[in-house]
Amino acid sequence: MGAPVLAATTLANTRTGRKIVIGALLLFALATGLVLTPLIAIPLAAVRAAASAPGAATTTTAAPAxxxxxxxxxxxxxxxxxxxxxxxxxxxxxxxxxxxxxxxxxxxxxxxxxxxxxxxxxxxxxxxxxxxxxxxxxxxxxxxxxxxxxxxxxxxxxxxxxxxxxxxxxxxxxxxxxxxxxxxxxxxxxxxxxxxxxxxxxxxxx
Ligand SMILES: [Zn+2]
The missing domain is CATH 2.70.70.10 (Glucose Permease (Domain IIA))
Structure with missing residues (x-):
């Protein structure tokens, strides 16, 4: 981690460098978001499904045989x-x-x-x-x-x-x-x- 952080710090000391760093950070954030979104969305969907699952009082359970x-x-x-x-x-x-x-x-x-x-x-x-x-x-x-x-x-x-x-x-x-x-x-x-x-x-x- 030392070298990239040092490089980023050095780049950030120049105006063009700052733009590069910000651009890289934005790209990183976007990529992270794209990768993580499904991982976050799936547990949320699972929680919602669990909330409406059978077992809670007066809710409709699975159809009877x-x-x-x-x-x-x-x-x-x-x-x-x-x-x-x-x-x-x-x-x-x-x-x-x-x-x-x-x-x-x-x-x-x-x-x-x-x-x-x-x-x-x-x-x-x-x-x-x-x-x-x-x-x-x-x-x-x-x-x-x-x-x-x-x-x-x-x-x-x-x-x-x-x-x-x-x-x-x-x-x-x-x-x-x-x-x-x-x-x-x-x-x-x-x-x-x-x-x-x-x-x-x-x-x-x-
Ligand atoms: Zn009876």
């Missing part, structure tokens, strides 16, 4: 809660004993998706289910998504939606005992077990 026109109401791995049928919750006096749906959980704020295509017939507080969406799929088949976070609903009554449409966020509203999704199936108005129904669609529940 699907089979035909239907899919799971949660994307990815989930914990199984109560299944359909007689299933009291210990320590919860207000919880139903005869469970009319299938409970599954990813955590408070996880996105809940429509399991099948249809028309939204409920979007809001519903009986003991708290913040709820119900979808009429035709053929006397309705699915219900209960206990979602207040103010998290992304669909409105009357909307025609497809499977995988984000409905809202997993929560603990209504007669609920911890954040979970209560996924319910009704055939001609009567609750039916979701497990065989989903399995027949190629979407077995745990």
């Amino acid at each position: 699907a089979s035909g026109a239907w899919g799971y109401p949660l994307a990815g791995a989930y914990s199984k809660g109560r299944g359909f049928g007689y299933n009291p919750v210990s320590g919860c006096s207000y919880c139903s004993t005869d469970h009319q749906g299938y409970d599954m959980a990813q955590g408070c704020g996880a996105t809940v998706y429509a399991a099948g295509p249809g028309r939204v017939i409920t979007a809001g507080n519903y009986q003991g289910y708290g913040n709820t969406v119900r979808i009429d799929h035709g053929n006397d088949t309705v699915t219900l998504y209960g206990h979602m976070l207040w103010d998290s609903l992304r669909v409105a009554v009357g909307e025609e939606i497809t499977a995988g449409t984000p409905l809202g966020a997993e929560g603990n509203t209504g007669r609920s005992f911890g954040c979970h999704l209560h996924f319910e199936l009704r055939k001609s108005g009567t609750p039916a077990p979701p497990e065989p129904f989903m399995a027949a669609l190629g979407l077995p529940l745990k």
Whole structure:
């Protein structure tokens, strides 16, 4: 480094030399900028991508696994809660004993998706289910998504939606005992077990 610095200093002592030094510095700065810009830009892009990545509460995660026109109401791995049928919750006096749906959980704020295509017939507080969406799929088949976070609903009554449409966020509203999704199936108005129904669609529940 000694010789170039000395040469630059010597050059800088003359008017023409100063111009040469300044020109060289400008060239150096330009070259550095051209080389470094992509290196700086890539990490920034990576940071932006990470900021919008799945995991943050109430953001849309990857689309759930699907089979035909239907899919799971949660994307990815989930914990199984109560299944359909007689299933009291210990320590919860207000919880139903005869469970009319299938409970599954990813955590408070996880996105809940429509399991099948249809028309939204409920979007809001519903009986003991708290913040709820119900979808009429035709053929006397309705699915219900209960206990979602207040103010998290992304669909409105009357909307025609497809499977995988984000409905809202997993929560603990209504007669609920911890954040979970209560996924319910009704055939001609009567609750039916979701497990065989989903399995027949190629979407077995745990
Ligand atoms: Zn339930």
